[in-house]
Amino acid sequence: MSVPLYQAKAEFFRTLGHPARIRILELLSDxxxxxxxxxxxxxxxxxxxxxxxxxxxxTGLVASRRYDGEVIYSVSVPEVRDLLVAARQILGVMAASQADLEPELTRDIR
Amino acid sequence: MSVPLYQAKAEFFRTLGHPARIRILELLSDxxxxxxxxxxxxxxxxxxxxxxxxxxxxTGLVASRRYDGEVIYSVSVPEVRDLLVAARQILGVMAASQADLEPELTRDIR
DNA sequence: TGTTCATGTGAAGAACTCTTCATCCAGCCT
DNA sequence: AGGCTGGATGAAGAGTTCTTCACATGAACA
Incomplete structure (x- = not known):
């Protein structure tokens, strides 16, 4: 039972859709x-x-191992860092463009 | 009043966390x-x-304009395409590493 | 004006996700 | 064995998101 690709993508993004999980991934990608x-x-x-x-x-994004009485976590897909960078860039662009358009109430301009 | 950055990121990813919205963004980024x-x-x-x-x-990811009796949508942040590409790559890697367990999921990673 | 086409909106219940609590497990020490 | 420390798990209520329905809106045009 293969899941449609766009649904797999949506599920993937949803696992990133939580503040704690984002922080975890950022800390681990360091x-x-x-x-x-x-x-x-x-x-x-x-x-x-x-x-x-x-x-x-x-979801397989991180892996854990036990070492010296502690459990150590690491990202298992290094490409995650690229994704976080891309997201950061988009947020930057969106924040900037919102600052510009703030004065005018959002109107459709053809 | 400023929302912590990692929370803004989580909210951003959550807006991508829906099959229909992913498809929309992919269609529009074409x-x-x-x-x-x-x-x-x-x-x-x-x-x-x-x-x-x-x-x-x-969320400001797409914009709409009315033209010739129709409403036309477009992505307003072109960088979204990079993000979708990065996501695709990660899914590819993850699918590959799960190939042993779930061979049927690894087909057709675009 | 009335009608139709194209799209948008509010509301409500179903479905899902989060947080918390209580409990449990695994490894280590004496 | 017994007790500790560091993490993990299941379940339940609270909270959030999805889907659908019914209706609303705006443009175009007879």
């Missing part, structure tokens, strides 16, 4: 982190963090 | 489309399409 390190950076409950990590693990 | 053209490509109710277009309009 370097590997232990769970307690992530916990120190992101202000959520441990079990919530664990849930979000589980989401990312299930 | 060329501008009238609403009835989108409707012919995407199998959803007209009012549902309209809702999804409204979501994309609200």
């Amino acid at each position: 370097r590997d982190h232990a769970v307690h390190e992530l916990l120190a950076e992101i202000a959520i409950e441990p079990s919530n963090l664990s849930q979000q990590l589980a989401v990312l693990r299930r | 060329r501008d489309h009238a609403v009835h053209e989108l409707l012919a490509e995407i199998a959803i109710e007209p009012s549902n399409l309209s809702q999804q277009l409204a979501v994309l309009r609200r």
Whole structure:
């Protein structure tokens, strides 16, 4: 039962659609982190963090390994960094163009 | 009052997290489309399409103009194409690494 | 004016996602 | 074994998003 490609894409983007998961990916795309390190950076409950990590693990974006009594997470698809960069750029463009159009209420200009 | 950046990013990705909206963006990043053209490509109710277009309009990713009795939509941030390409690549990598477990998912990564 | 075509909107229930809580597991130490 | 530490899990209520329906709007034109 193969899922249509555009639906797979939508599901993929949805896994990125959560502030904690975005932060996790950004932290991990800088370097590997232990769970307690992530916990120190992101202000959520441990079990919530664990849930979000589980989401990312299930989709295969991150991988975990146990080392020295800790669980270390890492991004398993390095290309994720490119995606985050692209997203950052788009947000920049959108923020800029919103600042320009702010005075005029959004009207359709042919 | 300024929303944390990672939350803005999450919201941005969530607007991409819907099959219809992904298809719309892909169709539009190829060329501008009238609403009835989108409707012919995407199998959803007209009012549902309209809702999804409204979501994309609200976030500023697409713009609409009226021309010759039709409403024409276009992407207003060309960089979106780069993002879709990056996503496609990641999906390709992930599908490949899952090839052992789920061979049927790896077909036809465009 | 009335009618039709093309598109948009508000509202409501269904469906899904988040957060939290309680509990559980796995490895390590004595 | 027993107790610790660091994480993971399941379930349930709260919250959010989707889809559909019914109706609204605007342009064009008879």
